[in-house]
Amino acid sequence: MQVLQVQLEVRPDPAEVGRARRxxxxxxxxxxxxxxxxxxxxxxxLVSELVTNAVVHTGCPAVLRLSLPGVPAEAATVRLEVADASTRAPVPRCAGDDATGGRGLALVDGLADRWGWNADGAGKRIWCELDRCVPPGEASAPTACGSQAPVVCEGLAYEAV
Structure with missing residues (x-):
């Protein structure tokens, strides 16, 4: 499968979050x-959350990378990465009901199929992946996302455990 990889350099400015989303x-x-x-x-x-974290918590420039499927109709994975120059590990927080922040990594954990982080040179890279399955009714693959009996809900894959 062909994958397109693109990247955007992000300055340490909160206005960059909107630019990254666009x-x-x-x-x-x-x-x-x-x-x-x-x-x-x-x-x-997820772009909004991870770029915001990089801009707000590091004060350093960052690089947003997307790995996108080359053929739109096939089952594939979209990968999103944000690399920054801070060595500080991302730490999920338990935000109280009245807190105005602290929910970003919980959102990433809840929405992404997989996520993690690793050291990257003098900084780190936080990544997440979302699986895209073949829409119902398309016969291009016998099973979507490699499972025996996939459940497809609005383009997202869920595995019954």
Missing amino acids: WARSRLAGSGIGADESLAETVIL
């Missing part, structure tokens, strides 16, 4: 993932 939205559309797909909405929310 950039990601246009790259998703260019790869055939429509703005009305729940996958696109989820990717944009």
Whole structure:
């Protein structure tokens, strides 16, 4: 499968978060993932969370990378990475009801199929992946996302455990 990898340099300025969302939205559309797909909405929310974390918590420039499927109709994985120059590990927090922040990594954990982080040179890279399954009714693959009996809900894959 062909994968398109694109990246955007992000300055340590909160206004960059909106620019990163617009950039990601246009790259998703260019790869055939429509703005009305729940996958696109989820990717944009995750871009917003991870870029915000990089801008707010590190004060350093960052790089946003997207790995997108080359053929829109096939089952594939969208990967999102944000690399920054801070060595400080991401720490999920337990935000209280009245807290105005602290929910970003919980959102990433709840929305992404997989996520993690690793050291990257003098900094770190936080990544997450979302699986995109073949829409119901398309016969291009016998099973979506490699499972025996996949459940497909608005373009996102869920595995019954």
